[in-house]
Amino acid sequence: MPELPEVETYRRFIDELAVGQTIAALQVNDAHVLATPEDQLRAGLVGRAISGTSRLGKNCFLELDNGQVLVLHFGMTGDVGAYRDEPDAPRFTRVALHLEESGLRLAFIDPRKFGRIRLAESAAAHQKAKKIGPDALAITAAELHQKLARRKTLLKPLLLDQSITAGLGNWIVDEVLFQAKIHPERLGTTITEKEGNALHAAVQLVLTTAIKQEANYRHLPASFLIHAREWDTSATPTSDDAHTFCPRHPKVKIDKAYVGGRATYTCPKCQPAPASAK
DNA sequence: AGTATTGTTGAAGT
DNA sequence: GACTTCAACAATAC
Known part of the structure:
Protein backbone atom coordinates (compact mmCIF):
# COMPACT_ATOMS: atom_id res chain seq x y z
CA MET A 1 0.00 0.00 0.00
CA LYS A 130 19.67 7.35 2.44
CA LYS A 131 20.40 9.25 -0.78
CA ILE A 132 16.79 10.27 -1.21
CA GLY A 133 16.05 12.69 -4.04
CA PRO A 134 13.52 15.53 -4.09
CA ASP A 135 9.95 14.65 -3.20
CA ALA A 136 7.82 13.76 -6.21
CA LEU A 137 5.44 16.62 -5.40
CA ALA A 138 8.29 19.12 -5.12
CA ILE A 139 10.57 18.27 -8.04
CA THR A 140 10.40 20.65 -11.01
CA ALA A 141 9.75 19.48 -14.55
CA ALA A 142 13.19 20.69 -15.60
CA GLU A 143 14.99 18.78 -12.87
CA LEU A 144 13.01 15.62 -13.48
CA HIS A 145 13.74 15.72 -17.18
CA GLN A 146 17.40 16.44 -16.65
CA LYS A 147 17.78 13.54 -14.22
CA LEU A 148 16.00 11.09 -16.50
CA ALA A 149 17.70 12.20 -19.71
CA ARG A 150 21.19 11.32 -18.57
CA ARG A 151 20.37 7.74 -17.68
CA LYS A 152 20.43 4.98 -20.25
CA THR A 153 17.98 2.78 -18.38
CA LEU A 154 14.37 1.78 -18.73
CA LEU A 155 12.08 4.59 -17.69
CA LYS A 156 10.04 2.60 -15.20
CA PRO A 157 12.95 1.59 -12.96
CA LEU A 158 14.16 5.18 -13.14
CA LEU A 159 10.86 6.51 -11.85
CA LEU A 160 10.90 3.92 -9.07
CA ASP A 161 14.40 5.03 -8.07
CA GLN A 162 13.95 7.07 -4.90
CA SER A 163 17.19 8.95 -5.49
CA ILE A 164 15.81 10.51 -8.68
CA THR A 165 12.53 11.54 -7.15
CA ALA A 166 11.00 10.16 -4.00
CA GLY A 167 7.54 8.74 -3.44
CA LEU A 168 6.59 6.87 -6.60
CA GLY A 169 5.84 3.16 -6.26
CA ASN A 170 4.91 0.40 -8.64
CA TRP A 171 1.24 1.22 -9.12
CA ILE A 172 1.70 4.95 -9.34
CA VAL A 173 4.50 4.74 -11.88
CA ASP A 174 2.22 2.73 -14.17
CA GLU A 175 -0.52 5.29 -13.69
CA VAL A 176 1.83 8.19 -14.36
CA LEU A 177 3.17 6.58 -17.53
CA PHE A 178 -0.34 5.87 -18.74
CA GLN A 179 -1.49 9.43 -18.06
CA ALA A 180 1.61 10.78 -19.81
CA LYS A 181 1.16 8.26 -22.64
CA ILE A 182 4.73 7.03 -22.47
CA HIS A 183 5.91 3.41 -22.55
CA PRO A 184 7.75 2.08 -19.48
CA GLU A 185 10.52 0.57 -21.60
CA ARG A 186 11.59 3.83 -23.17
CA LEU A 187 15.15 4.70 -22.17
CA GLY A 188 15.75 7.76 -20.03
CA THR A 189 18.01 9.21 -22.73
CA THR A 190 15.16 9.21 -25.27
CA ILE A 191 12.78 11.30 -23.20
CA THR A 192 12.21 14.70 -24.84
CA GLU A 193 11.67 17.88 -22.91
CA LYS A 194 8.04 17.81 -23.93
CA GLU A 195 7.67 14.27 -22.60
CA GLY A 196 9.44 15.31 -19.43
CA ASN A 197 6.83 17.99 -18.95
CA ALA A 198 4.06 15.47 -19.57
CA LEU A 199 5.57 13.13 -16.99
CA HIS A 200 5.86 15.91 -14.47
CA ALA A 201 2.23 16.93 -15.02
CA ALA A 202 1.11 13.31 -14.70
CA VAL A 203 3.01 12.89 -11.42
CA GLN A 204 1.26 15.97 -10.05
CA LEU A 205 -2.15 14.82 -11.29
CA VAL A 206 -1.90 11.28 -9.97
CA LEU A 207 -0.46 12.23 -6.59
CA THR A 208 -2.75 15.14 -5.84
CA THR A 209 -5.79 13.15 -6.95
CA ALA A 210 -4.82 10.16 -4.84
CA ILE A 211 -4.12 12.31 -1.79
CA LYS A 212 -7.49 13.99 -2.21
CA GLN A 213 -9.09 10.55 -2.01
CA GLU A 214 -6.94 9.75 1.02
CA ALA A 215 -5.20 7.09 -1.03
CA ASN A 216 -8.35 5.06 -1.50
CA TYR A 217 -7.62 3.79 -4.97
CA ARG A 218 -11.11 2.56 -5.58
CA HIS A 219 -12.28 6.15 -5.52
CA LEU A 220 -9.94 7.32 -8.25
CA PRO A 221 -11.49 8.60 -11.49
CA ALA A 222 -12.56 6.14 -14.17
CA SER A 223 -9.92 7.67 -16.43
CA PHE A 224 -7.23 6.01 -14.30
CA LEU A 225 -5.49 2.83 -15.35
CA ILE A 226 -5.33 1.55 -11.80
CA HIS A 227 -8.75 -0.02 -12.14
CA ALA A 228 -7.22 -2.50 -14.57
CA ARG A 229 -5.08 -4.01 -11.85
CA GLU A 230 -6.07 -7.41 -10.69
CA TRP A 231 -7.06 -6.50 -7.18
CA ASP A 232 -10.24 -5.18 -8.70
CA THR A 233 -11.18 -8.64 -9.97
CA SER A 234 -11.34 -10.13 -6.53
CA ALA A 235 -13.80 -7.45 -5.49
CA THR A 236 -16.16 -8.59 -8.22
CA PRO A 237 -15.35 -12.25 -8.76
CA THR A 238 -18.31 -12.92 -11.00
CA SER A 239 -17.83 -9.94 -13.27
CA ASP A 240 -16.32 -10.23 -16.71
CA ASP A 241 -13.04 -8.58 -17.48
CA ALA A 242 -14.47 -5.23 -18.54
CA HIS A 243 -12.09 -3.54 -16.17
CA THR A 244 -9.11 -4.87 -18.12
CA PHE A 245 -9.80 -2.50 -21.00
CA CYS A 246 -8.17 0.87 -21.51
CA PRO A 247 -10.21 3.77 -20.07
CA ARG A 248 -9.64 5.63 -23.34
CA HIS A 249 -10.12 2.70 -25.72
CA PRO A 250 -12.98 0.44 -24.65
CA LYS A 251 -11.86 -2.23 -27.11
CA VAL A 252 -8.16 -2.24 -26.29
CA LYS A 253 -7.01 -4.68 -23.63
CA ILE A 254 -4.48 -3.59 -21.06
CA ASP A 255 -1.17 -5.40 -21.35
CA LYS A 256 0.56 -6.97 -18.41
CA ALA A 257 4.31 -7.48 -18.60
CA TYR A 258 7.35 -7.40 -16.35
CA VAL A 259 9.58 -4.36 -16.57
CA GLY A 260 12.58 -4.13 -14.30
CA GLY A 261 11.24 -7.21 -12.56
CA ARG A 262 7.99 -5.56 -11.58
CA ALA A 263 4.46 -6.26 -12.80
CA THR A 264 3.64 -3.47 -15.26
CA TYR A 265 0.34 -2.55 -16.90
CA THR A 266 0.14 -0.51 -20.08
CA CYS A 267 -2.27 0.38 -22.87
CA PRO A 268 -0.64 -0.72 -26.14
CA LYS A 269 -2.44 2.00 -28.01
CA CYS A 270 -1.81 4.92 -25.67
CA GLN A 271 1.76 3.94 -24.87
CA PRO A 272 3.54 2.78 -28.03
CA ALA A 273 6.45 0.45 -27.36
CA PRO A 274 9.85 1.72 -28.46
CA ALA A 275 11.48 -0.11 -31.38
CA SER A 276 14.15 -1.36 -29.01
CA ALA A 277 11.66 -3.20 -26.78
CA LYS A 278 11.53 -6.91 -27.27
C1' DA B 1 -0.07 -26.30 -3.59
C1' DG B 2 1.57 -22.79 -6.05
C1' DT B 3 1.31 -18.15 -7.12
C1' DA B 4 1.06 -13.28 -6.37
C1' DT B 5 2.03 -8.92 -3.73
C1' DT B 6 2.28 -2.03 -2.95
C1' DG B 7 9.54 -1.54 -1.05
C1' DT B 8 14.45 -1.72 -0.45
C1' DT B 9 19.04 -3.56 -0.44
C1' DG B 10 22.98 -5.98 -1.77
C1' DA B 11 25.36 -9.35 -4.55
C1' DA B 12 26.70 -11.10 -8.73
C1' DG B 13 26.80 -10.80 -13.61
C1' DT B 14 27.50 -8.20 -18.20
C1' DG C 1 31.51 2.85 -13.29
C1' DA C 2 26.84 1.87 -15.46
C1' DC C 3 23.54 -1.13 -15.84
C1' DT C 4 20.67 -5.67 -15.20
C1' DT C 5 18.92 -9.40 -12.81
C1' DC C 6 17.93 -11.88 -8.96
C1' DA C 7 17.37 -13.16 -4.24
C1' DA C 8 16.12 -12.02 0.27
C1' DC C 9 13.28 -10.11 3.75
C1' DA C 10 7.90 -12.04 5.94
C1' DA C 11 3.16 -12.65 5.77
C1' DT C 12 -1.12 -13.11 3.75
C1' DA C 13 -4.65 -14.00 0.13
C1' DC C 14 -6.51 -16.33 -3.70
Missing part, protein backbone atom coordinates in the same frame (compact mmCIF):
# COMPACT_ATOMS: atom_id res chain seq x y z
CA PRO A 2 2.24 2.73 1.14
CA GLU A 3 3.27 4.89 -1.75
CA LEU A 4 3.39 8.64 -1.39
CA PRO A 5 -0.38 9.25 -1.07
CA GLU A 6 -0.77 6.69 1.70
CA VAL A 7 2.21 8.04 3.58
CA GLU A 8 0.82 11.57 3.29
CA THR A 9 -2.51 10.28 4.61
CA TYR A 10 -0.76 8.56 7.51
CA ARG A 11 1.18 11.75 8.22
CA ARG A 12 -2.01 13.78 8.49
CA PHE A 13 -3.46 11.19 10.85
CA ILE A 14 -0.36 11.28 13.04
CA ASP A 15 -0.28 15.06 12.92
CA GLU A 16 -3.79 15.31 14.34
CA LEU A 17 -3.25 12.62 16.91
CA ALA A 18 0.24 13.16 18.17
CA VAL A 19 1.48 16.72 17.69
CA GLY A 20 1.69 18.44 21.05
CA GLN A 21 1.76 15.11 22.85
CA THR A 22 4.56 13.84 25.03
CA ILE A 23 5.87 10.32 24.50
CA ALA A 24 5.23 8.47 27.75
CA ALA A 25 6.57 5.09 26.69
CA LEU A 26 7.87 3.10 23.76
CA GLN A 27 6.27 -0.31 23.38
CA VAL A 28 8.13 -2.76 21.17
CA ASN A 29 6.24 -5.92 20.24
CA ASP A 30 8.67 -6.93 17.51
CA ALA A 31 12.15 -5.44 17.37
CA HIS A 32 12.52 -6.62 13.80
CA VAL A 33 11.18 -3.31 12.47
CA LEU A 34 13.64 -1.23 14.48
CA ALA A 35 16.55 0.24 12.55
CA THR A 36 17.80 1.97 15.70
CA PRO A 37 18.57 -0.27 18.70
CA GLU A 38 15.64 -0.42 21.10
CA ASP A 39 17.50 1.05 24.08
CA GLN A 40 18.77 3.93 22.03
CA LEU A 41 15.34 4.56 20.57
CA ARG A 42 13.70 4.55 23.99
CA ALA A 43 16.31 6.91 25.40
CA GLY A 44 15.77 9.28 22.49
CA LEU A 45 11.97 9.22 22.61
CA VAL A 46 10.59 8.87 26.11
CA GLY A 47 9.84 12.22 27.71
CA ARG A 48 10.16 14.10 24.43
CA ALA A 49 7.31 16.09 22.95
CA ILE A 50 6.24 15.68 19.33
CA SER A 51 6.37 19.14 17.81
CA GLY A 52 5.34 18.44 14.23
CA THR A 53 5.33 16.07 11.29
CA SER A 54 6.68 16.10 7.77
CA ARG A 55 7.12 13.77 4.86
CA LEU A 56 9.68 13.07 2.15
CA GLY A 57 8.68 10.56 -0.50
CA LYS A 58 7.56 7.46 1.38
CA ASN A 59 9.21 8.54 4.64
CA CYS A 60 7.17 10.08 7.45
CA PHE A 61 8.93 12.16 10.09
CA LEU A 62 7.80 12.86 13.65
CA GLU A 63 9.70 15.92 14.76
CA LEU A 64 10.83 15.93 18.36
CA ASP A 65 11.31 18.93 20.63
CA ASN A 66 15.10 18.48 20.58
CA GLY A 67 15.33 18.71 16.80
CA GLN A 68 15.74 15.00 16.18
CA VAL A 69 13.18 13.10 14.11
CA LEU A 70 11.59 9.69 14.34
CA VAL A 71 11.58 8.28 10.80
CA LEU A 72 8.81 5.92 9.78
CA HIS A 73 9.11 3.91 6.59
CA PHE A 74 6.20 1.60 5.90
CA GLY A 75 7.72 -0.97 3.57
CA MET A 76 5.12 -2.80 1.53
CA THR A 77 2.41 -3.37 4.11
CA GLY A 78 2.86 -0.74 6.81
CA ASP A 79 0.00 1.24 8.32
CA VAL A 80 -0.74 3.40 11.32
CA GLY A 81 -3.51 3.20 13.87
CA ALA A 82 -4.50 4.35 17.32
CA TYR A 83 -6.00 2.56 20.28
CA ARG A 84 -6.45 3.00 23.99
CA ASP A 85 -6.38 -0.40 25.60
CA GLU A 86 -4.10 -3.26 24.69
CA PRO A 87 -6.88 -5.71 23.78
CA ASP A 88 -7.91 -3.23 21.08
CA ALA A 89 -4.46 -3.09 19.52
CA PRO A 90 -4.70 -3.62 15.76
CA ARG A 91 -3.42 -6.96 14.51
CA PHE A 92 0.28 -6.77 13.54
CA THR A 93 1.01 -3.77 15.73
CA ARG A 94 4.80 -4.04 15.93
CA VAL A 95 5.54 -0.87 17.86
CA ALA A 96 3.36 1.57 19.80
CA LEU A 97 4.09 5.06 21.12
CA HIS A 98 2.20 5.78 24.33
CA LEU A 99 1.02 9.37 24.33
CA GLU A 100 0.99 11.09 27.68
CA GLU A 101 -1.81 13.64 27.48
CA SER A 102 -4.39 11.74 25.42
CA GLY A 103 -3.62 8.33 26.84
CA LEU A 104 -3.80 6.92 23.31
CA ARG A 105 -1.29 4.60 21.72
CA LEU A 106 -0.05 5.29 18.23
CA ALA A 107 0.45 1.96 16.47
CA PHE A 108 3.00 1.11 13.79
CA ILE A 109 1.29 -1.79 12.04
CA ASP A 110 3.18 -3.96 9.56
CA PRO A 111 2.27 -7.58 8.76
CA ARG A 112 5.26 -8.27 6.54
CA LYS A 113 7.75 -6.36 8.65
CA PHE A 114 9.51 -4.70 5.74
CA GLY A 115 8.92 -1.31 7.35
CA ARG A 116 11.52 0.42 9.52
CA ILE A 117 11.57 2.85 12.43
CA ARG A 118 14.69 4.84 13.21
CA LEU A 119 15.89 7.95 14.96
CA ALA A 120 17.74 10.55 12.87
CA GLU A 121 19.42 13.86 13.63
CA SER A 122 17.11 15.63 11.19
CA ALA A 123 15.01 14.98 8.13
CA ALA A 124 17.76 16.48 6.01
CA ALA A 125 20.36 14.19 7.55
CA HIS A 126 18.19 11.16 6.84
CA GLN A 127 17.65 12.31 3.26
CA LYS A 128 21.37 12.57 2.72
CA ALA A 129 22.20 9.31 4.46
Whole structure:
Protein backbone atom coordinates (compact mmCIF):
# COMPACT_ATOMS: atom_id res chain seq x y z
CA MET A 1 0.00 0.00 0.00
CA PRO A 2 2.24 2.73 1.14
CA GLU A 3 3.27 4.89 -1.75
CA LEU A 4 3.39 8.64 -1.39
CA PRO A 5 -0.38 9.25 -1.07
CA GLU A 6 -0.77 6.69 1.70
CA VAL A 7 2.21 8.04 3.58
CA GLU A 8 0.82 11.57 3.29
CA THR A 9 -2.51 10.28 4.61
CA TYR A 10 -0.76 8.56 7.51
CA ARG A 11 1.18 11.75 8.22
CA ARG A 12 -2.01 13.78 8.49
CA PHE A 13 -3.46 11.19 10.85
CA ILE A 14 -0.36 11.28 13.04
CA ASP A 15 -0.28 15.06 12.92
CA GLU A 16 -3.79 15.31 14.34
CA LEU A 17 -3.25 12.62 16.91
CA ALA A 18 0.24 13.16 18.17
CA VAL A 19 1.48 16.72 17.69
CA GLY A 20 1.69 18.44 21.05
CA GLN A 21 1.76 15.11 22.85
CA THR A 22 4.56 13.84 25.03
CA ILE A 23 5.87 10.32 24.50
CA ALA A 24 5.23 8.47 27.75
CA ALA A 25 6.57 5.09 26.69
CA LEU A 26 7.87 3.10 23.76
CA GLN A 27 6.27 -0.31 23.38
CA VAL A 28 8.13 -2.76 21.17
CA ASN A 29 6.24 -5.92 20.24
CA ASP A 30 8.67 -6.93 17.51
CA ALA A 31 12.15 -5.44 17.37
CA HIS A 32 12.52 -6.62 13.80
CA VAL A 33 11.18 -3.31 12.47
CA LEU A 34 13.64 -1.23 14.48
CA ALA A 35 16.55 0.24 12.55
CA THR A 36 17.80 1.97 15.70
CA PRO A 37 18.57 -0.27 18.70
CA GLU A 38 15.64 -0.42 21.10
CA ASP A 39 17.50 1.05 24.08
CA GLN A 40 18.77 3.93 22.03
CA LEU A 41 15.34 4.56 20.57
CA ARG A 42 13.70 4.55 23.99
CA ALA A 43 16.31 6.91 25.40
CA GLY A 44 15.77 9.28 22.49
CA LEU A 45 11.97 9.22 22.61
CA VAL A 46 10.59 8.87 26.11
CA GLY A 47 9.84 12.22 27.71
CA ARG A 48 10.16 14.10 24.43
CA ALA A 49 7.31 16.09 22.95
CA ILE A 50 6.24 15.68 19.33
CA SER A 51 6.37 19.14 17.81
CA GLY A 52 5.34 18.44 14.23
CA THR A 53 5.33 16.07 11.29
CA SER A 54 6.68 16.10 7.77
CA ARG A 55 7.12 13.77 4.86
CA LEU A 56 9.68 13.07 2.15
CA GLY A 57 8.68 10.56 -0.50
CA LYS A 58 7.56 7.46 1.38
CA ASN A 59 9.21 8.54 4.64
CA CYS A 60 7.17 10.08 7.45
CA PHE A 61 8.93 12.16 10.09
CA LEU A 62 7.80 12.86 13.65
CA GLU A 63 9.70 15.92 14.76
CA LEU A 64 10.83 15.93 18.36
CA ASP A 65 11.31 18.93 20.63
CA ASN A 66 15.10 18.48 20.58
CA GLY A 67 15.33 18.71 16.80
CA GLN A 68 15.74 15.00 16.18
CA VAL A 69 13.18 13.10 14.11
CA LEU A 70 11.59 9.69 14.34
CA VAL A 71 11.58 8.28 10.80
CA LEU A 72 8.81 5.92 9.78
CA HIS A 73 9.11 3.91 6.59
CA PHE A 74 6.20 1.60 5.90
CA GLY A 75 7.72 -0.97 3.57
CA MET A 76 5.12 -2.80 1.53
CA THR A 77 2.41 -3.37 4.11
CA GLY A 78 2.86 -0.74 6.81
CA ASP A 79 0.00 1.24 8.32
CA VAL A 80 -0.74 3.40 11.32
CA GLY A 81 -3.51 3.20 13.87
CA ALA A 82 -4.50 4.35 17.32
CA TYR A 83 -6.00 2.56 20.28
CA ARG A 84 -6.45 3.00 23.99
CA ASP A 85 -6.38 -0.40 25.60
CA GLU A 86 -4.10 -3.26 24.69
CA PRO A 87 -6.88 -5.71 23.78
CA ASP A 88 -7.91 -3.23 21.08
CA ALA A 89 -4.46 -3.09 19.52
CA PRO A 90 -4.70 -3.62 15.76
CA ARG A 91 -3.42 -6.96 14.51
CA PHE A 92 0.28 -6.77 13.54
CA THR A 93 1.01 -3.77 15.73
CA ARG A 94 4.80 -4.04 15.93
CA VAL A 95 5.54 -0.87 17.86
CA ALA A 96 3.36 1.57 19.80
CA LEU A 97 4.09 5.06 21.12
CA HIS A 98 2.20 5.78 24.33
CA LEU A 99 1.02 9.37 24.33
CA GLU A 100 0.99 11.09 27.68
CA GLU A 101 -1.81 13.64 27.48
CA SER A 102 -4.39 11.74 25.42
CA GLY A 103 -3.62 8.33 26.84
CA LEU A 104 -3.80 6.92 23.31
CA ARG A 105 -1.29 4.60 21.72
CA LEU A 106 -0.05 5.29 18.23
CA ALA A 107 0.45 1.96 16.47
CA PHE A 108 3.00 1.11 13.79
CA ILE A 109 1.29 -1.79 12.04
CA ASP A 110 3.18 -3.96 9.56
CA PRO A 111 2.27 -7.58 8.76
CA ARG A 112 5.26 -8.27 6.54
CA LYS A 113 7.75 -6.36 8.65
CA PHE A 114 9.51 -4.70 5.74
CA GLY A 115 8.92 -1.31 7.35
CA ARG A 116 11.52 0.42 9.52
CA ILE A 117 11.57 2.85 12.43
CA ARG A 118 14.69 4.84 13.21
CA LEU A 119 15.89 7.95 14.96
CA ALA A 120 17.74 10.55 12.87
CA GLU A 121 19.42 13.86 13.63
CA SER A 122 17.11 15.63 11.19
CA ALA A 123 15.01 14.98 8.13
CA ALA A 124 17.76 16.48 6.01
CA ALA A 125 20.36 14.19 7.55
CA HIS A 126 18.19 11.16 6.84
CA GLN A 127 17.65 12.31 3.26
CA LYS A 128 21.37 12.57 2.72
CA ALA A 129 22.20 9.31 4.46
CA LYS A 130 19.67 7.35 2.44
CA LYS A 131 20.40 9.25 -0.78
CA ILE A 132 16.79 10.27 -1.21
CA GLY A 133 16.05 12.69 -4.04
CA PRO A 134 13.52 15.53 -4.09
CA ASP A 135 9.95 14.65 -3.20
CA ALA A 136 7.82 13.76 -6.21
CA LEU A 137 5.44 16.62 -5.40
CA ALA A 138 8.29 19.12 -5.12
CA ILE A 139 10.57 18.27 -8.04
CA THR A 140 10.40 20.65 -11.01
CA ALA A 141 9.75 19.48 -14.55
CA ALA A 142 13.19 20.69 -15.60
CA GLU A 143 14.99 18.78 -12.87
CA LEU A 144 13.01 15.62 -13.48
CA HIS A 145 13.74 15.72 -17.18
CA GLN A 146 17.40 16.44 -16.65
CA LYS A 147 17.78 13.54 -14.22
CA LEU A 148 16.00 11.09 -16.50
CA ALA A 149 17.70 12.20 -19.71
CA ARG A 150 21.19 11.32 -18.57
CA ARG A 151 20.37 7.74 -17.68
CA LYS A 152 20.43 4.98 -20.25
CA THR A 153 17.98 2.78 -18.38
CA LEU A 154 14.37 1.78 -18.73
CA LEU A 155 12.08 4.59 -17.69
CA LYS A 156 10.04 2.60 -15.20
CA PRO A 157 12.95 1.59 -12.96
CA LEU A 158 14.16 5.18 -13.14
CA LEU A 159 10.86 6.51 -11.85
CA LEU A 160 10.90 3.92 -9.07
CA ASP A 161 14.40 5.03 -8.07
CA GLN A 162 13.95 7.07 -4.90
CA SER A 163 17.19 8.95 -5.49
CA ILE A 164 15.81 10.51 -8.68
CA THR A 165 12.53 11.54 -7.15
CA ALA A 166 11.00 10.16 -4.00
CA GLY A 167 7.54 8.74 -3.44
CA LEU A 168 6.59 6.87 -6.60
CA GLY A 169 5.84 3.16 -6.26
CA ASN A 170 4.91 0.40 -8.64
CA TRP A 171 1.24 1.22 -9.12
CA ILE A 172 1.70 4.95 -9.34
CA VAL A 173 4.50 4.74 -11.88
CA ASP A 174 2.22 2.73 -14.17
CA GLU A 175 -0.52 5.29 -13.69
CA VAL A 176 1.83 8.19 -14.36
CA LEU A 177 3.17 6.58 -17.53
CA PHE A 178 -0.34 5.87 -18.74
CA GLN A 179 -1.49 9.43 -18.06
CA ALA A 180 1.61 10.78 -19.81
CA LYS A 181 1.16 8.26 -22.64
CA ILE A 182 4.73 7.03 -22.47
CA HIS A 183 5.91 3.41 -22.55
CA PRO A 184 7.75 2.08 -19.48
CA GLU A 185 10.52 0.57 -21.60
CA ARG A 186 11.59 3.83 -23.17
CA LEU A 187 15.15 4.70 -22.17
CA GLY A 188 15.75 7.76 -20.03
CA THR A 189 18.01 9.21 -22.73
CA THR A 190 15.16 9.21 -25.27
CA ILE A 191 12.78 11.30 -23.20
CA THR A 192 12.21 14.70 -24.84
CA GLU A 193 11.67 17.88 -22.91
CA LYS A 194 8.04 17.81 -23.93
CA GLU A 195 7.67 14.27 -22.60
CA GLY A 196 9.44 15.31 -19.43
CA ASN A 197 6.83 17.99 -18.95
CA ALA A 198 4.06 15.47 -19.57
CA LEU A 199 5.57 13.13 -16.99
CA HIS A 200 5.86 15.91 -14.47
CA ALA A 201 2.23 16.93 -15.02
CA ALA A 202 1.11 13.31 -14.70
CA VAL A 203 3.01 12.89 -11.42
CA GLN A 204 1.26 15.97 -10.05
CA LEU A 205 -2.15 14.82 -11.29
CA VAL A 206 -1.90 11.28 -9.97
CA LEU A 207 -0.46 12.23 -6.59
CA THR A 208 -2.75 15.14 -5.84
CA THR A 209 -5.79 13.15 -6.95
CA ALA A 210 -4.82 10.16 -4.84
CA ILE A 211 -4.12 12.31 -1.79
CA LYS A 212 -7.49 13.99 -2.21
CA GLN A 213 -9.09 10.55 -2.01
CA GLU A 214 -6.94 9.75 1.02
CA ALA A 215 -5.20 7.09 -1.03
CA ASN A 216 -8.35 5.06 -1.50
CA TYR A 217 -7.62 3.79 -4.97
CA ARG A 218 -11.11 2.56 -5.58
CA HIS A 219 -12.28 6.15 -5.52
CA LEU A 220 -9.94 7.32 -8.25
CA PRO A 221 -11.49 8.60 -11.49
CA ALA A 222 -12.56 6.14 -14.17
CA SER A 223 -9.92 7.67 -16.43
CA PHE A 224 -7.23 6.01 -14.30
CA LEU A 225 -5.49 2.83 -15.35
CA ILE A 226 -5.33 1.55 -11.80
CA HIS A 227 -8.75 -0.02 -12.14
CA ALA A 228 -7.22 -2.50 -14.57
CA ARG A 229 -5.08 -4.01 -11.85
CA GLU A 230 -6.07 -7.41 -10.69
CA TRP A 231 -7.06 -6.50 -7.18
CA ASP A 232 -10.24 -5.18 -8.70
CA THR A 233 -11.18 -8.64 -9.97
CA SER A 234 -11.34 -10.13 -6.53
CA ALA A 235 -13.80 -7.45 -5.49
CA THR A 236 -16.16 -8.59 -8.22
CA PRO A 237 -15.35 -12.25 -8.76
CA THR A 238 -18.31 -12.92 -11.00
CA SER A 239 -17.83 -9.94 -13.27
CA ASP A 240 -16.32 -10.23 -16.71
CA ASP A 241 -13.04 -8.58 -17.48
CA ALA A 242 -14.47 -5.23 -18.54
CA HIS A 243 -12.09 -3.54 -16.17
CA THR A 244 -9.11 -4.87 -18.12
CA PHE A 245 -9.80 -2.50 -21.00
CA CYS A 246 -8.17 0.87 -21.51
CA PRO A 247 -10.21 3.77 -20.07
CA ARG A 248 -9.64 5.63 -23.34
CA HIS A 249 -10.12 2.70 -25.72
CA PRO A 250 -12.98 0.44 -24.65
CA LYS A 251 -11.86 -2.23 -27.11
CA VAL A 252 -8.16 -2.24 -26.29
CA LYS A 253 -7.01 -4.68 -23.63
CA ILE A 254 -4.48 -3.59 -21.06
CA ASP A 255 -1.17 -5.40 -21.35
CA LYS A 256 0.56 -6.97 -18.41
CA ALA A 257 4.31 -7.48 -18.60
CA TYR A 258 7.35 -7.40 -16.35
CA VAL A 259 9.58 -4.36 -16.57
CA GLY A 260 12.58 -4.13 -14.30
CA GLY A 261 11.24 -7.21 -12.56
CA ARG A 262 7.99 -5.56 -11.58
CA ALA A 263 4.46 -6.26 -12.80
CA THR A 264 3.64 -3.47 -15.26
CA TYR A 265 0.34 -2.55 -16.90
CA THR A 266 0.14 -0.51 -20.08
CA CYS A 267 -2.27 0.38 -22.87
CA PRO A 268 -0.64 -0.72 -26.14
CA LYS A 269 -2.44 2.00 -28.01
CA CYS A 270 -1.81 4.92 -25.67
CA GLN A 271 1.76 3.94 -24.87
CA PRO A 272 3.54 2.78 -28.03
CA ALA A 273 6.45 0.45 -27.36
CA PRO A 274 9.85 1.72 -28.46
CA ALA A 275 11.48 -0.11 -31.38
CA SER A 276 14.15 -1.36 -29.01
CA ALA A 277 11.66 -3.20 -26.78
CA LYS A 278 11.53 -6.91 -27.27
C1' DA B 1 -0.07 -26.30 -3.59
C1' DG B 2 1.57 -22.79 -6.05
C1' DT B 3 1.31 -18.15 -7.12
C1' DA B 4 1.06 -13.28 -6.37
C1' DT B 5 2.03 -8.92 -3.73
C1' DT B 6 2.28 -2.03 -2.95
C1' DG B 7 9.54 -1.54 -1.05
C1' DT B 8 14.45 -1.72 -0.45
C1' DT B 9 19.04 -3.56 -0.44
C1' DG B 10 22.98 -5.98 -1.77
C1' DA B 11 25.36 -9.35 -4.55
C1' DA B 12 26.70 -11.10 -8.73
C1' DG B 13 26.80 -10.80 -13.61
C1' DT B 14 27.50 -8.20 -18.20
C1' DG C 1 31.51 2.85 -13.29
C1' DA C 2 26.84 1.87 -15.46
C1' DC C 3 23.54 -1.13 -15.84
C1' DT C 4 20.67 -5.67 -15.20
C1' DT C 5 18.92 -9.40 -12.81
C1' DC C 6 17.93 -11.88 -8.96
C1' DA C 7 17.37 -13.16 -4.24
C1' DA C 8 16.12 -12.02 0.27
C1' DC C 9 13.28 -10.11 3.75
C1' DA C 10 7.90 -12.04 5.94
C1' DA C 11 3.16 -12.65 5.77
C1' DT C 12 -1.12 -13.11 3.75
C1' DA C 13 -4.65 -14.00 0.13
C1' DC C 14 -6.51 -16.33 -3.70
